[in-house]
Amino acid sequence: MKATIVTRYGPPDVLQVKEVEKPSPKENEVLIKVHASTVIMGDCEIRGMTLPLWTRIPLRLFMGFNKPRKLVAGAEFSGVVEAVGGKVTSFREGDHIFGTGGMYMGANAEYMSRDPKNMAVKPVEVSHEDAATLPVGGINALHFLRKANIRPGQKVLIIGGGGSIGTYAVQLAKNYGAEVTAVDSGDKLDMLLSLGADHVIDYTRENYFENDQKYDVIFDLIYSTPFSKGLGILKDDGCYLLANPSPVKMIKAKWSGKNVIFDFAEETPQDLRYLATLLKEGKIKSIIDKCYPLEQVVEAHRYVESGHKKGCLVLKVADE
Secondary structure, three states, X not given: OEEEEEOOOOOHHHEEEEEOOOOOOOOOOEEEEEEEEEOOHHHHHHHHOOOOHHHHHHHHHHHOOOOOOOOEOOOEEEEEEEEEOOOOOOOOOOXXXXXXXXXXXXXXXXEEEEOHHHEEEOOOOOOHHHHHOHHHHHHXXXXXXXXXXXXXXXXXXXXXXXXXXXXXXXXXXXXXOOEEEEEEOHHHHXXXXXXOOOEEEEXXXXXXXXXXXXXXXXXXXXXXXXHHHHHHOEEEEEEXXXXXXXXXXXXXXXXXXXXXXXXXXXXXXXXHHHHHHHHHOOOOOOOEEEEEEHHHHHHHHHHHHXXXXXOEEEEEOOOO
16 A cells, blocks of 8 residues: 655655555454545654643653654544454454554555544535534634633634644634634635635734734634733633644743633544534534645645645545
């Protein structure tokens, strides 16, 4: 089978699509024929090991310090169960499922064999390409916005609204009845308006920290956002959702006197099913900027790192 191997940590060229042995499921695993996968910024950060130092060292210890140990790239997938291990009762052969490979990744390949705890059955009305975009972007958006307990009419600011998490966050916040302002570069603003954003801000042209607007909820997806300035535009009783925190920001959050939430989202089957139902019913939609064949994974990584991606980028591995 073909699989995307991370040969060493570095630029996109370290990725190689190679013929490797097709995996066999262990007793607690399912073997999945992958139909669609994605490339997200997290995949690029792990491949290049460009993560912040405080997460880089533990990841190197887990994945291989000097170079990865048999690392197949890719977090998200959608596909069909080809075989199940003897202890698996949640799925059966022929089920169409979607989810993630967890910390072991492995989704940018024709087949993957993993514990199915982070997976759910895909509705027949939802394509594999659309389903593959949900497990990271959709789950993170859902996880954090739930924490804010948004009420109808509240003002919500989403910093970094044009990416895989942000595009789902805009739609989910609108479903909660919020008045949504989305921040990103100018080339993404029309897309954000089409998703229901009430207001959009081009951060390259406008310093939104200096206007007079205050927000009930700020969902901050950008690592480099000046945290103190962000807190300055949050209402006193507001909620700041810090999805990409640094240790300094976490320390400041504890002493800020405001409700700041930083957390890690977990892909549960219940939440995956919930998001897939919203997608099936048309209450949210996936934004797929480009769709590449598996063999062009290097080009896909380059495009994601360019910063121009709108929503999600999909790798088409097999036909529906």
